[in-house]
Amino acid sequence: MRTDIDYAYELDAADPLAHFRERFVIADPDLIYMDGNSLGRLPRASIDVAADLVQRQWGERLIRGWNEGWWAASERIGAKIARLIGAQPDEVIVADSTSVNLFKLAVAALRARPDRTAIITDDLNFPSDLYILQGIADLLGSRHRIEVVPSPDGIHGPEETIKARLSGDTALLTLSHVVFKSGFLYDMAAITAAAHQAGALTLWDLSHSVGSVPVDLNGAGADLAIGCTYKYLNGGPGSPAFLYVRRDLQEQLFNPISGWWSQGRPFDFGLDYQPVSGMRRFLSGTQPLLSTALIEPAVDMLLQAGIDALRAKSQRQTAYLVALWEALLAPLGFTLNSPRDPSRRGSHISLGHAEGLRIDLALINEMNVLPDFRAPDNIRLGIAPLYTSFADIHETIRRLAEVVTNKLYKKYDRAPEVT
Amino acid sequence: MRTDIDYAYELDAADPLAHFRERFVIADPDLIYMDGNSLGRLPRASIDVAADLVQRQWGERLIRGWNEGWWAASERIGAKIARLIGAQPDEVIVADSTSVNLFKLAVAALRARPDRTAIITDDLNFPSDLYILQGIADLLGSRHRIEVVPSPDGIHGPEETIKARLSGDTALLTLSHVVFKSGFLYDMAAITAAAHQAGALTLWDLSHSVGSVPVDLNGAGADLAIGCTYKYLNGGPGSPAFLYVRRDLQEQLFNPISGWWSQGRPFDFGLDYQPVSGMRRFLSGTQPLLSTALIEPAVDMLLQAGIDALRAKSQRQTAYLVALWEALLAPLGFTLNSPRDPSRRGSHISLGHAEGLRIDLALINEMNVLPDFRAPDNIRLGIAPLYTSFADIHETIRRLAEVVTNKLYKKYDRAPEVT
Numbered sequence: 001m002r003t004d005i006d007y008a009y010e011l012d013a014a015d016p017l018a019h020f021r022e023r024f025v026i027a028d029p030d031l032i033y034m035d036g037n038s039l040g041r042l043p044r045a046s047i048d049v050a051a052d053l054v055q056r057q058w059g060e061r062l063i064r065g066w067n068e069g070w071w072a073a074s075e076r077i078g079a080k081i082a083r084l085i086g087a088q089p090d091e092v093i094v095a096d097s098t099s100v101n102l103f104k105l106a107v108a109a110l111r112a113r114p115d116r117t118a119i120i121t122d123d124l125n126f127p128s129d130l131y132i133l134q135g136i137a138d139l140l141g142s143r144h145r146i147e148v149v150p151s152p153d154g155i156h157g158p159e160e161t162i163k164a165r166l167s168g169d170t171a172l173l174t175l176s177h178v179v180f181k182s183g184f185l186y187d188m189a190a191i192t193a194a195a196h197q198a199g200a201l202t203l204w205d206l207s208h209s210v211g212s213v214p215v216d217l218n219g220a221g222a223d224l225a226i227g228c229t230y231k232y233l234n235g236g237p238g239s240p241a242f243l244y245v246r247r248d249l250q251e252q253l254f255n256p257i258s259g260w261w262s263q264g265r266p267f268d269f270g271l272d273y274q275p276v277s278g279m280r281r282f283l284s285g286t287q288p289l290l291s292t293a294l295i296e297p298a299v300d301m302l303l304q305a306g307i308d309a310l311r312a313k314s315q316r317q318t319a320y321l322v323a324l325w326e327a328l329l330a331p332l333g334f335t336l337n338s339p340r341d342p343s344r345r346g347s348h349i350s351l352g353h354a355e356g357l358r359i360d361l362a363l364i365n366e367m368n369v370l371p372d373f374r375a376p377d378n379i380r381l382g383i384a385p386l387y388t389s390f391a392d393i394h395e396t397i398r399r400l401a402e403v404v405t406n407k408l409y410k411k412y413d414r415a416p417e418v419t
Numbered sequence: 420m421r422t423d424i425d426y427a428y429e430l431d432a433a434d435p436l437a438h439f440r441e442r443f444v445i446a447d448p449d450l451i452y453m454d455g456n457s458l459g460r461l462p463r464a465s466i467d468v469a470a471d472l473v474q475r476q477w478g479e480r481l482i483r484g485w486n487e488g489w490w491a492a493s494e495r496i497g498a499k500i501a502r503l504i505g506a507q508p509d510e511v512i513v514a515d516s517t518s519v520n521l522f523k524l525a526v527a528a529l530r531a532r533p534d535r536t537a538i539i540t541d542d543l544n545f546p547s548d549l550y551i552l553q554g555i556a557d558l559l560g561s562r563h564r565i566e567v568v569p570s571p572d573g574i575h576g577p578e579e580t581i582k583a584r585l586s587g588d589t590a591l592l593t594l595s596h597v598v599f600k601s602g603f604l605y606d607m608a609a610i611t612a613a614a615h616q617a618g619a620l621t622l623w624d625l626s627h628s629v630g631s632v633p634v635d636l637n638g639a640g641a642d643l644a645i646g647c648t649y650k651y652l653n654g655g656p657g658s659p660a661f662l663y664v665r666r667d668l669q670e671q672l673f674n675p676i677s678g679w680w681s682q683g684r685p686f687d688f689g690l691d692y693q694p695v696s697g698m699r700r701f702l703s704g705t706q707p708l709l710s711t712a713l714i715e716p717a718v719d720m721l722l723q724a725g726i727d728a729l730r731a732k733s734q735r736q737t738a739y740l741v742a743l744w745e746a747l748l749a750p751l752g753f754t755l756n757s758p759r760d761p762s763r764r765g766s767h768i769s770l771g772h773a774e775g776l777r778i779d780l781a782l783i784n785e786m787n788v789l790p791d792f793r794a795p796d797n798i799r800l801g802i803a804p805l806y807t808s809f810a811d812i813h814e815t816i817r818r819l820a821e822v823v824t825n826k827l828y829k830k831y832d833r834a835p836e837v838t
Contacts, residue, residue: 025478035482042478050473050709058655059444059461063454063789070656097704099678100519107558123690128679128704131692135677139526139558148690181688230705236477237489237708258554259518260547269600269794271542271567273550285516285547286649288710289656290469370482375688 001323008394011320017305017313021387024234032369032392032399037208037348037382040234045297053293070289074240077292078279080299081233081242084307085206085225086216091244093279094229094295095287098207098241100257101226102132102174104282105243108253109172109201109224110136110144116171116200122149122158124179129205133174144171155182155337156344159191166198173200177215178208178346181374183318183338185213185346189220196221207231207241211298212314212347212385214307217244224249232347232384234298239291243282250278259284301386313385314347317393321349321381324397332404337378348382350374351400358409359400366408367399420742427813430739436724436732440806443653451788451811451818456627456767456801459653464716472712489708493659496711497698499718500652500661503726504625504644505635510663512698513648513714514706517626517660519676520645521551521593523701524662527672528591528620528643529555529563535590535619541568541577543598548624552593563590574601574756575763578610585617592619596634597627597765600793602737602757604632604765608639615640626650629661630717631733631766631804633726636663643668651766651803653717658710662701669697678703720805732804733766736812740768740800743816751823756797767801769793770819777828778819785827786818 001007012018025042033041057065069076079089095101110119119133130148137144147165149158157179166173173195178185188204195202203224209215211232217225225244229235245253254275260266261283264274275281302310319342325334329351337350353359356377363369363379372380381396382388403409420426431437444461452460476484488495498508514520529538538552549567556563566584568577576598585592592614597604607623614621622643628634630651636644644663648654664672673694679685680702683693694700721729738761744753748770756769772778775796782788782798791799800815801807822828 025474027479033481039477039482039484041481042473047473047478050469054461054466054469054655054713055444058458059466060446062452062460063458063791065458065656096515096519097678097706099680099704100515100676103676103678103703126679127682127685127688127690130690131677131679131682132703134692135675138673139675141560228705236473237484238705238711239709240707241704254557256554256558257519257522258550259516259522260545260550261518263546263550266546267794269546271546271549273553284522284551285518285660286647286657287516288659288707290658290713291707291710292657294473294709372482375686 001327003324003327005391005394008390011390015313017309017385018389020301020305021389023301024387030368032395034369034371034381034392034396036384036388037231038372039230039237040232040298040384041387043234043297043301046236046294049293049297050290053290073289073292074283074287075279077295077299078242080296080303081210083303084215085210085244086218087244088218088247090278091247092242093282094240094242094292095283096240098205098226098228099128099132101241101243102129102205103136104255104257105203105224105226105245106133106136106172106174107256109203110140112253113171113201116169117144118170119144119146120149120162120165120170120173121146122151122162122175124151124157124181124184125176126180126205126207129174129176155184156339157184157186159187162191163194166194166200168199170198170200172203174203176205176208178213180208181378182350183345183348185209185344188222192220192222208346211302212310214311222246229295233295235295236291239295240287245279245282250281255282255284257284261285305386310385314383315342317383317385317388317390318342318345318347318349320390321383321393321397324394325351328397328401332401347385348380350378350380352377353379355409358412359403361412362403362409363400367403369396369399420746422743422746424810424813427809430809434732436728436804437808439720439724440808442720443806449787451814453788453790453800453811453815455803455807456650457791458649458656459651459717459803460806462653462716462720465655465713468712468716469709472709492708492711493702493706494698496714496718497661499715499722500629502722503634504629504663505637506663507637507666509697510666511661512701513659513661513711514702515659517624517645517647518547518551520660520662521548521624522555523674523676524622524643524645524664525552525555525591525593526675528622529559531672532590532620535588536563537589538563538565539568539581539584539589539592540565541570541581541594543570543576543600543603544595545599545624545626548593548595574603575758576603576605578606581610582613585613585619587618589617589619591622593622595624595627597632599627600797601769602764602767604628604763607641611639611641627765630721631729633730641665648714652714654714655710658714659706664698664701669700674701674703676703680704724805729804733802734761736802736804736807736809737761737764737766737768739809740812740816743813744770747816747820751820766804767799769797769799771796772798774828777831778822780831781822781828782819786822788815788818
C-alpha cells in the first residue's frame with residue numbers, strides 16, 4: 001500500500017462523507033484529533049442550539065420551556081438514537097449516566113430472574129461496568145456471583161468461553177459491544193441467541209459502537225442496552241447516556257431508582273409510586289436539559305450520513321491505519337492491540353509500545369496530536385467517520401514515527417495526574 | 420399596611436439587594452415571574468459561561484478540558500454551595516439528580532443501620548422522595564417500613580409527632596427542610612438532635628431552602644443532605660443536584676451506584692472496585708458538564724449577596740405578600756396555605772382558591788404572570804430574593820385580584836397536560 005500523503009489526499013477526495021467535516025468546529029487546523037471515541041468534536045450546529053437553549057428557551061421562555069420541548073427531549077432524542085441501533089422509537093430514552101443506567105437495568109434484570117445467581121461478563125468490559133455489577137451484587141446480599149470471563153489475548157472477546165459458561169443459573173449476560181481498549185466487536189446476534197437459549201437476559205453496553213458500527217438490537221433480539229452520547233454521538237462533555245429496553249420487557253421490569261420522572265402522573269403529586277408504562281419508567285429525576293439538547297445535532301448528522309456509509313468509511317480508515325502501522329510503526333516497536341479482521345473491530349485502533357505512555361505525552365505536547373491512552377501501554381486512536389480524514393490518519397502515523405525515531409519521548413518520565 | 424404600588428416602589432428603592440436584579444436576563448419587562456422556586460432565572464453571566472464552555476472549552480480544547488476544569492467542577496462548585504449551607508468545602512459535591520442522590524444516600528444510610536427497620540418521613544415531603552424510599556424498601560426485600568407522618572393541617576410539618584415516633588428502630592429520618600407545597604420550614608437543629616438521640620441518621624432535602632434560607636448543616640450536626648440547583652441556585656433547566664455527607668461519615672458509608680467516578684484511581688482501569696475517600700465516593704458516572712458549569716454564576720452571586728441578607732429580604736417579601744393577600748385576596752376567597760409565621764416558612768407562599776387551577780391558567784394566559792401550581796388548588800408564588808422585586812409582588816396580587824374580580828378564569832375549564 002502507498003504510504004505517501006498524496007494517497008491520503010486521494011482517499012479523502014474520493015470519500016463521499018468528507019463534506020461532513022465542515023460541519024464541525026476545527027479551530028486548530030494543525031491539531032490532529034484522534035480522540036473522538038472519548039469526546040466527539042463540537043458540531044457547528046450545536047453552537048446555535050446551545051445559545052438558543054440558554055438565551056431564548058431558558059432566558060425568555062423560563063418555566064414554559066418544560067411544555068415547549070424540554071419534557072419531551074429525553075424521548076425525542078432517544079427515538080432518533082433508536083434509528084442508529086436497530087430499535088423502535090419507543091424503546092430508547094436519554095437519561096443520566098451510563099453507569100447509573102447500567103445500575104437501573106442490571107438490577108431490574110436480576111430481579112426478573114430471581115432464581116438465578118450468575119452474572120456473566122468479560123475482563124475487556126469497561127471497568128465502571130464491572131464496578132457497578134460488584135456494587136449491585138453487594139447490595140443484593142452477595143447472592144450473585146460475577147463471572148468475569150478472561151479474554152484469551154487481551155484483544156479478542158472470549159466468545160466461545162462465554163457461550164460455554166451460560167447455564168440455567170445465568171441471570172444476566174452483560175458485555176461491551178465494542179470493547180474500550182482493543183476495539184473488539186462482539187457478535188451480538190450469536191451471543192444473544194446463546195444467552196436466550198439458556199434463559200438469561202442480555203445487557204449490551206453500546207458506548208463504543210453507537211454512531212460508528214451498525215447495531216441491530218431488534219434483529220438480535222437483545223433485551224437491554226445502554227450507551228454513551230459524548231463519544232461518536234458528539235453530545236459534549238458528559239452528555240447524558242441512553243438506555244434501551246425491548247418493548248415486551250418494558251412492563252415486566254421495574255426501575256429501582258423510582259423517582260418522579262418514572263411516575264404515572266407526576267404532576268398529581270400523589271404519595272404512592274405508580275410506575276408509568278413505556279420507557280419513561282426507566283427515568284428517575286429531572287434531566288440536565290442543556291447537556292441533553294446538544295446530543296441532537298450530531299445524531300441528525302449521523303442519520304443523514306447513514307450508519308452503513310459510516311461503517312464502510314470507518315472500516316476503510318481502520319484498515320488504512322493498520323496498513324500504515326505495519327509499514328511504518330511495526331519496525332519501531334509498535335504492536336497492534338486491536339483485531340486484525342476489520343469485521344471484528346469497531347472504529348478505534350490500539351497500538352502498544354514499551355514506551356507507550358511517554359510516547360503518548362510526546363505526541364500530545366510536541367506533535368499536536370490528541371490520541372487517547374489506556375493503561376498500561378495502549379495508544380488508542382479513535383476514528384470518527386463523520387470528521388476524521390485519511391490525512392488525519394496519515395499525519396498521526398507520521399508524527400508517531402517521528403516521536404520514536406527522534407526519541408522525542410525521552411524527556412517525559414511520568415504521567416500527569418488527572419486533577 | 421399600604422397596598423398602593425408606590426409603597427412597593429419605595430420598598431424596592433430601599434432594598435440593598437435590588438441591584439442584583441440587573442444581573443439577570445429580564446426579556447419581557449411586563450412578565451411577572453413568580454416561579455424562581457421551580458426554575459430560577461438566567462443570570463447574564465451564564466450566557467458567556469455557556470458560550471465559553473461550548474465554543475472554547477469543548478470546541479477548541481476538546482478532551483483536554485477534563486484536565487482544565489471539568490474533572491474538578493463537581494467538587495469546585497460543591498465547595499461553593501457548601502458555604503451556603505453551613506458545610507465544609509469537602510463535604511459537598513455536585514452530581515446527578517436529586518432523586519438519584521437521595522437513592523444513593525438513603526441506601527447508604529440504611530446499610531449503616533442494619534438492625535433498624537424504620538424510615539420516618541412526612542406527607543409534606545416531595546413525592547419523588549417518597550417514591551425513591553418506596554423503591555429502596557422494595558429493593559432491599561421489604562425489610563423496612565416507611566412511616567409517613569401526616570401533617571396536622573397540610574401546611575405545618577408534624578414536628579412533635581415525628582420526634583415522638585423516633586425510636587431505637589429508626590434507621591433514617593428524611594424530610595424536606597422547606598416543604599414544596601406550603602413552604603413550611605423545619606427546625607433542622609431540633610429534629611436532628613432528636614433523631615440522633617434515638618441513634619437514627621438524618622437526610623435533609625434542601626431543594627427549597629438552599630439559596631433562600633440559611634442552612635447550618637454543621638451547626639445542626641446533620642448527617643446527610645441533598646438538594647436541587649435549578650431553583651434558587653439558578654443553574655438552568657435540570658442542572659445537576661448536590662449531596663452532602665458529614666465528613667466523619669464519608670468513610671463509613673458506601674455508594675450503591677459504584678461507578679468509576681467513585682473509584683480510587685479510575686484511570687488505572689483496574690477490574691476491582693476500590694472506593695475513593697471523600698465526597699467523590701458518592702459520584703457514579705460521568706457528569707454533564709454544560710449543565711454543571713452553569714450552576715456557578717448564580718452561586719457566586721448568592722455568596723456575594725450573603726445568605727443572611729437574602730433571608731432578611733425574603734422574609735420582608737413574603738410578609739409583604741401575605742399582607743397584600745390579607746387586604747386584597749382574602750375577601751375574594753383566597754386562603755393562605757403557608758405558615759403565617761415568617762420564621763417558619765421558606766421563600767414561597769401558597770394561596771388556595773376553589774377555582775385555583777382555572778385562576779392559575781388565567782393568570783398565565785391573560786395576565787402575563789408565571790406562578791407555579793401544585794394540585795389540587797395551590798397557586799404557589801416563589802420569591803427569589805436575588806431578583807424578585809416588591810413591585811413584582813404587588814403586581815402579582817393586583818393581577819390575581821383582577822382575574823377573580825373580572826371572572827377572567829371562567830373561560831378555562833381544564834388543565835393542559837404536560838406533554
